[in-house]
Amino acid sequence: MNLGALEEDTFSTCCHLLLQKSEQLRDGWSWESVQGSPEGYLKKTALRSAVITSNAIWSQEGSKCNSEAHSCCQYSSDQQVSEKSVVVDEDDRGCTVPEGSSQFLQYEYHILYSCSYRTPVLYFRACTLEGRSLSLEEVWSSVHPDFQVRLRTSPLNTISQQEHPLLGQPFFMLHPCRTQEFMRPVLQVAQDQHRSLNYVVVWLSVVGPLVGLDFPQEYSTLLQ
């Protein structure tokens, strides 16, 4: 048996246990199944206020696109929706909600199983409340600087942009090419001490924080 690898049925069991704990902790993980297929994935969403800066570190193209996207609420003159034609009553009972200068970002985290790497894979994306996905540079700027450094220098992870295998939409993915490698010593220790552990939980506690995913310590009591 290849220590470091995870079989698909073990993946399902691990996810199931993780879900139970999540329900207990109200941590928000859910299992999303794909219609007409036994396949599925763990999903969690989180909303956070964040200050994003769009000065992409090197991509000139990118910063151009970003500024375009950020001005998306502006109408160009030919697109002007005449507000006079809009007969809409203003409301006098709605309170004005104080809006800070910060933006709110919706993060989505998906855990899938990779047959070719025989490991779990973390997919993620972040979008504004309007549903615009962020570029990776924008996501970074919203992640804590310590983690930015860690992720950029971490030998464990490589990020690439990929289509979500089940949804067909663009996501970022922590590439699983090194996952077995960094899981192996952990699994080895557990094996030597005749302890069982939950592969997905251990793995997620390592990779999750790198992309801003909050993964409470309480999960550590769930290592079967």
Add this chain to the structure above:
Amino acid sequence: MASGTSEAASSATDLKLQFAPFSSALEAGFWHQLTQKKLNDYRLDESPKCIKGFYYNGDPVGLPIRLTLEYSAFDVDAPTPAHCCPALGTLYNTNTLDAFKTIDKKALLEKVAKEIWEAIQSGAAVKDPSILSKFILLTFADLKKYHFYYWFCFPALCFPEGIKLVKECSYLEQVFSAKQIESLQKVYDGLCTNKGATALPYFLMKYTEDAVQIALLEDWDTFFTDTKKVTVGIYDPCTLAQHPGWPLRNLLALLANRWGSKLDTVEVLCYRDRTLQGHRSIEHSVVFQVKLPELPSSSVCPKSVGWEKNPKGAMGPRIVNLSECMDPKRLAESSVDLNLKLMRWRLVPSLDLDKVVNTKCLLLGAGTLGCNVARTLMGWGVRHITFVDNAKISYSNPVRQPLYEFEDCLGGGKSKAIAAVDRLTKIFPGVVAEGYNMSIPMPGHPVNFSQATLSQAQKDVEQLEKLISEHDVVFLLMDTRESRWLPTVIAASKRKLVVNAALGFDTFVVMRHGLKKPAVSQSGCGAVDSSPSCSSTSSSSSTPAGSAPSVPGSSLFSNIPGHKLGCYFCNDVVAPGDSTRDRTLDQQCTVSRPGLAMIAGALAVEMMVSILQHSEGGYAVASSSDDRMNEPPTSLGLVPHQIRGFLSRFDNVLPASLAFDKCTACSPIVLDHYERERFSFLSKVFNSSHSFLEDLTGLTLLHQETQAAEIWDMSDDESI
């Protein structure tokens, strides 16, 4: 009491209840799914569609109250996320922006308001209170630009006089004992489990000092025996201390309409249920009391409000531009960029990709070398690539020239420069490629047959001068020696970086030309060699052919700065001429081992990238084979002058050589004549034999001096 605010201070007697409106929250997947629906299902169908959103009451303080729609919004039977309340909506997706603008928003709102009002009166809303949180979404999807226009409406029935607050907002922990709170949480969870749900939008409640009881809205009559004062709970997505969330509005309308005449005061519990770090609490729920005005059944539907304000705070729609995440071309660009950026993360953190990506490359020649150079440039994310070639694609080309296919050869063959651009754009639409089907005039190939040929040559020269000016790096990738002469002269004069690649049968040379110092020294600083480079080069460098190194023990060829490096012609003691004239066919054509062009083409690009990474660019001191063990000058390693490869031995060497003061292309006298006389000088070169340039540069004299001598020669093993 924690809730003492200016509001409370102003007039305690006449406080009106205000509600926190929903903000719409769309996940990226929603727009992807809408796009799919529009393209595959709806097409031109504008009829209203059922969609589903949800809201959540467990947010930390500070987050906006939201109605969220995700990709599953189009499947109204899809499960609602745990601990969230569903809200059903109607989607109006218009086919045109005009329809989006002109659709009667007031009528849409009134229609839904009427449905809600009727459901209240009929009692349907008592049985299924989710009717109270209906919403409208108006959209227009511009799928050419991937711009989405949208406007949400969360209809709310209004009390004309507002709702009087009898008792201000307090936190639950200020009103309830710990025991009551515990009991409430327990009975709430119990009722959820009972109903097979994980959240209840509305519930009824009564309590004693010891215990709390709750029930569904439909059990009103059996649950409340005394209706002087009743308590209702709402699942409240709001986090503000002083305001309930939007879902309360229509519930109050329902209460007023059905039981208003019997009610004295209504106590409202805004049930908020959050878990932080595994710790669940409802203590921060908010409680207040109101006096409900009557809304008799006979009355017409009350006034309604609910269109969402846009980010500017105006009543108007929102637009979101999703071209970056939906347009396949933009996706390709960001993926390519990301791939390159990965190099910087770990392997080469100091890599300056900007310099590479923004470099404009001119490829003279779109054959085996040109195709391979272009592909490698694209791999590096270079966006601006221009081809110059005058040939058509022939049947033998596609197997060696990876930008062409068999089809391109048919009907006489497409122009290489044009076909290469088409292919590049197909491979990567983000590229900015241009092609010029033109000839480059050459020494020894006369252009003075007629006025027409002469003016054509002049036009070609001007075009080439313009192209070289407009680009940052010039690649010499032609198949003849003499066609490299003109661009070498022009680029040297314009101080452009030149990367040259040439193939023999199983040997190649890839080199950068020496980059002359700026012609006019503008700064007054006294650099040793600050005089115009032309003279400095000739005065300070001895000719490789002539003299031996003056300092014994120091190699003449080590540490040559970029401005003193030679060009392709510097090693020659004959001027370029018509090389095709006295050659056999196998000598004329590029007969080389098929892998050679790929190797040389790739090395040419990698050399350019290494030069760009050097802080001094083209002026970088040339690395040689001896430097292989030393600390490399750039994050990517060495910056050689030349790479000479010998495929038979699978070996490369890195020689460096000085500019030759009698060079037929880059020597001061040639550049000087070119800069002063322009085309009249060039046409003399084109139209004359070797001797013109050789006389000019002094090579003729040199020949006489060194008759029959063994000339210093690197194995410049050109086939042509």
